[in-house]
Amino acid sequence: MRLHRLDITAFGPFGGTQSVDFDDLSAAGLFLLHGPTGAGKTSVLDAVCYALYGSVPGARQNGQGMTLRSDHADPATRTEVRLELTVAGRRLELTRQPPWERPKKGKRQGTTVDKAQSWLREYDAAAGAWKDLSRSHQEIGEEITQVLGMSREQFCQVVLLPQGDFARFLRADAEARGRLLGRLFDTQRFAAVEKRLADRRRATEAQVREGDTDLLADAHRMQQAAGGDLAPPQLAPGDPGLAEAVLGWAAVARSTAREQLTIAHCARAAAESAHAAAERDLDDVREVARLQRRFAEARERARKLEERADAHRADRERMERGRKAEAVEPALDLRDEAETAHRRASADEARTRAALPADHADAGAASLAAAARKALEELGGLASARRAERKLADLLSERAELDSEERADEDVLQDAEGWLADWDTTRAGLQARVEAAQEAATRAEQLAVQREPTERRLRAARERDRLDRDIDEARADVLRLAERAGEARTHWLDLKEQRLNGIAAELAAELVDGRPCAVCGGTDHPAPARKDAGHVDREAEEGALTAFQRADEERAEAERRLGDLRRALAAASAEAGDTPTDRLAALAEEVERDYAHARRGASDLHPAQEALLHAERERDRRAAARQEAAVRAATRNTRRDTLERERAALEEELTQARGEARSVAERAGQLELRAARLTEAAEAVRAADDTAQRLKDADARLADAAFRAGFDTPQAAAAALLDAAAHRDLQRRLDAWQSEESAVRAVLAEPETAAAAQRPSADVVGAERAAEAAARRLQRTVSAWDEAERRSAALDRLSARAAASVRRLAPLREEYDRVARMAGLAAGTAADNERKMRLEAYVLAARLEQVAAAATVRLQRMSSGRYTLVHSDDRSGRGRSGLGLHVVDAWTGRERDTATLSGGETFFASLALALGLADVVTDEAGGVRLDTLFIDEGFGSLDDQTLDEVLDVLDALRERDRSVGIVSHVGDLRRRIHAQLEVVKDRSGSVVRQRTTA
Known part of the structure; x- marks a missing residue:
């Protein structure tokens, strides 16, 4: 890996943009990065790390990124780090921008936060141009980690060599x-193996303990099943030999239970034999007692039959007379039916004759039928007159409808004529309303254009007035904070000067006899300096510096706020102009009032247009209604003349047809009623004559049937006749007597019943007591046998379950032993691990x-x-x-x-x-070849000879085109190393100066 160029903008102490040409520095092989304390030497290395990994090394990394921004940077300048390097034969360019809190664009107040951004580009030598690879933070991080083969922590230890960390490493303990x-070496996988083995040991141990717990639970269940006489092994889960002890104890419990089951079985067999014998004896005694009761009951029933013998003979005689009377029953029924029909027919004849006129009250059936036919013939002659009467009613109804329609049309004509007379006035008023609404809409549009600028100028004027007041307050705050910052700076410089004057005493406080002095290296300290009463220590100086920095930040913040207010005031003044706020407010109120009035007038435009359209439609509708009413009036006059001619003809015809009745229908109703009454009376007379003859014939047949059945009179036969209920009751009594007599004779004739009656009375109570005692003994023995059998079965089942648990736990115990040995060996706690490593x-x-x-x-x-x-x-x-x-x-x-x-x-x-x-x-x-290394501090503690030897070693690192950067502020190195990168600090931010010639 070789670094080529680093560009830093608004990063750390660098307020502007600074560039570092590593190619120029690396040409000498060994270069020096120096500058005063706090200038930003380490920040250059932080920028390299941040460009590669998106974060800075060690404790300087806080994961937020916003603190990477320079406090000296202009608010409009974004923090950015760009690094160009070659690694694994690829020339790459990395650009990182952390999150940025910037002022909002335009004239908006406040700030907004832009997200962090990253770019990765690769130089294409064939095309001679840069090619974009990715803009994803995650993809760039994965690509850099893969191509470098190092994590951020490894890179900071390998490329940015922190000497202070390794000095502590030399003195540190093993942990x-x-x-x-x-x-550095990513040995977490071995620690994970240790943890995995420990977890497996705990898991298998828990499983073994769980299995042992279940096994002991089965042992306690076996103890309960065995009756609690045998105590299980007193061992805890995980104890050696637990399984063997439980299985041995279970075998003893099973053997004891089987012996108890055999004893209970023998006792049960003996009790069953005794109980069977007692039950047989009880059955014999009960049978004898039953036969004795049966014989006594039969004798009592025979006595009762003897007492009711006379009543039985009377029932037989009555049954015999009832059977004879049944032969006369059909004739009796026929005579009753004939008598009932004759009475009904006579009543109908009397009722119908009462409704006839006096001249037909005593007429016969033939005369009444002839009079009915005559009335029907006269009714048939009225059919044409009835049709004419219905037609006349329809004609009069139609004429009444015509009169009603005429009155309705007269109302329509009168209403239409009155409304159409005022049409011109109505139309003129509606048109004037529409035109007024249109003018108001045009005025509202014109005022809407004026309304927004007026309101905007009013808001700007009010903002201008508010900013005037805020600027006065901000200007006073700036003056006050500037004065306080100056006082804090003076106080800090005074304390710093006092501390420098007494720094010897502070260094002397750290001297220990026999330990070299950090300044001169001597181990003897004959006259160390002493702190005076007004000594200023580091904490006091740093506290004063912090107070000054805080005061200075408050002053800068107040100046920034004053500048923001002045810019906002200029924008507001440009918008509002010089017009006073009250005049703008009055103007805006007048425009708003006129606009609201115009809007109210314009809102009536649509209702006015709708009203005019509705009025025009109403005019058309009423004109059409007037015309239609005139056409209907002409049609009605023609129809009324026709109906009048038809009415006169029909009335003349009906006057002749209805006679003395008020109408033809009334005359027809009278004839229909007369014909019906005459017909009904004729039929009633004929029915009365027929039923009288049938009654006479039925009386003769009844007298003949009674004589043949042996009765003196028909009334005697009727009295002897039994109805269905009486016959069933009498037959039931006769059958019951016969059945009871047969049953008594059968019981008294049974040999065993008669023999039992000769024996002494049976003792059923004593036999039942003996059987109950035998049953209780059998129940006790059966319960004991069931309990012994359940105990034996439960012990067999639990023993099999325990044996299965032991077989299932055997592989798990072996695995636990193996895993425990491996986990102890890996954790350094096993006896085989002699060094506990x-x-x-x-x-x-x-x-x-x-x-x-x-x-x-x-x-x-x-x-x-x-x-x-x-x-x-x-x-x-x-x-x-x-x-x-x-x-x-x-x-x-x-x-x-x-x-x-x-x-x-x-x-x-x-x-x-x-x-x-x-x-x-x-x-x-x-x-991965590392062509660029950095060594941070530590050279101040070397003498000249040792420094030469160290530099010789570092020179050896330059072999095969490797460059080494030394970060130090030791003055002797500036003379020895000619390629230098100097970091110079200033109140406006640090800058870098690069020098590569002697």
């Missing part, structure tokens, strides 16, 4: 070294050994062959081993800790370690 090496520490120890070997090559040259760095895996105290680092002194032949090196020795030892680490990390990242 701190492990954290740094882990970030974790897996990640083991890998890092190998990397540290490579780094120590690579660093020793340069350290020996820097120290003239005196020092050698070696890796140590010995344990320190009670901690773990693997990341120890010692230095071997060739002058004494002894090995000692790196923390015992002096300040200068620590510098070149850490420099050698950083260069060695850079080589190893580069190989680890895929062998």
Whole structure:
């Protein structure tokens, strides 16, 4: 990787745009980046890192990006970093712009935030032009990480060598070294392996414990099933031998349960035999008692039959007479029907004769029928007159409708004539209304054009007045804050001068006997300076500086606000002019009032046009209605004459036809009623004659049937006749008597019943008590047998379940043992790991050994062959081993800790370690060639000879076109290194100056 050019704009301390030509600096192989403290030397390296990775190194990175912007930059200038470099044979250009809070465009107040932007371009040598690759932050980050083969942390350790970090690395303990090496060599996968093994160990241990818990739960269930007499093994989950102990205890419990089941089975068999014998005895006693009750009941039933013998004979005689009377029943029914029909016919004859005229009251059936035919003939002659009467009614109805239509048309004509008489006045008024609304609309449009500029000038005038007041206040704030900033700066400079005067006392406070002085390097301190009563320390000076910076920022903010207000006032004055605000307000109010009045008038345009259109349609409708009414009047006159002629003819015809009746229909109704009454009376007379003859014939047949059946009179036969209910009741009593008599004879004739009656009374209660006692004994033995069987079955089932659990847990126990041994070995806690070294520490120890070997090559040259760095895996105290680092002194032949090196020795030892680490990390990242390196600070602690040796080593890095940049403010290096990049600070921001000639 070789850097070519870096452009920085509004970044860090650089307020403007600064450019660094690395090609020119790298031509000398070794160049110096120097400048006073706080000028921005490190910010140049931050810009390189930010261009590559979108963030700055280490603690300077806060993830927000907005703080990267220079406080000295113009508000309209955006922060930007552009870097051109060559890596893996590709010439790339990276441009980064962090988020930017800028003023809103135009005359709008406030600020807005533009998002961060990135560009990646590649130079196409064949085309001789730059080609865009991506503008995505994520894609650019992935591309740079892949082509460099290093993360941001690795790049900052390999290319930007921070000597302070490696000085701490030399003095750090194993844990701190492990954290740094882990970030550089990405050994998180080995730590992940350790964590994965530990997680698997915990998971398998939990599974084993869970299985043991289930096994112990089964053991407790077996104890409950066995009755609680046997105690299970007193072991905890995870204890060795738990499975064997539980299985052995389960075998003993099963054997005991089977013995108890055999005993219960024998007891149950004996109880079943005794219970069967008792049940047989009880059945025999109950049977004897039943037969004895049966015989006694039969004797009682025979006695009751004897008592009811007379009633039974009477029922038989009545049944016999009823059967004889059944032969007479048809004649009785026929005579009753004939009598009922005759009474009905006689009543109908009397009713119909009562409705006849007096001259027909005693007429016979033939005379009544003849009179009915005569009335019907006369009714038939009135059919034509009835039709004429209906036609006359329709004619009169039509004439009445014509009169009603004539009155309606007269109303229409009168209304239309009255409305059309005022049409000209109505049309003129509506047209005037439309024209007035049109004029108001035109006026409203003209006022709308004037309204917006007037309101805009009024708003600008009010803003102008407000800004005048704000500017006076802002001007007073600027004067007050400027005075306070000057006082704060004077106070800070006074404190700084006092601290510089007493800096010797502050340095002397850090001296320790036997430790070299940071200024002169001596280990003896005979007369250190003392702090006086008014001594100013670093905290006081920094507090005063912070107060000054805060006051200066407030002053600058007040000046910026005053400038914003003045620009806003100029814009408002240009818009409002010199017209007073009250005059503009009055003018705007007058325009708004006229505009509202015009709008109200214009709003009537559409209603007025609609009203005119509606009036014209109404005029057309009324004119057409008047014409139609005149046509209908002429048609009605013709039709009225025709109807009058037809009415006269029909009335003459109807006068002859209706006679004395008021109408033909009334005359026809009278004839219809007379014919119907005569016809009904004739039929009633004939029916009465027929029913009288049938009644006479029925009386003769009834007398003959009663005599043949053996009855003296028909009335005697009717009295002996039984209805259905009486017959069923009598037959039921006879059948019941016969059935009961047969049943009693059958029972009394049974041999076993008669034999049982001769025996003593059966003792059923005693037999039942004996059977109940046997049943209770059987129930107890059956319950005991069921309990023993359930206990045995439950123990068999739980034992099989426990055995299955043991078989299932066996592979899991083996896996747990294997995983636990591997996890303990990787974590450094196993007994086999003698040095207690974790897996990640083991890998890092190998990397540290490579780094120590690579660093020793340069350290020996820097120290003239005196020092050698070696890796140590010995344990320190009670901690773990693997990341120890010692230095071997060739002058004494002894090995000692790196923390015992002096300040200068620590510098070149850490420099050698950083260069060695850079080589190893580069190989680890895929062998990417690093043509540009930076070394940050630390050269002030070297003497001239050591400085020469260190520079010789750095010169060796320039082999094969490699360049090294030294970041330092040591004055001697400016004389030794001719290619220089100087950073100069100023109140308006830092600038860079590049020099490449001696």
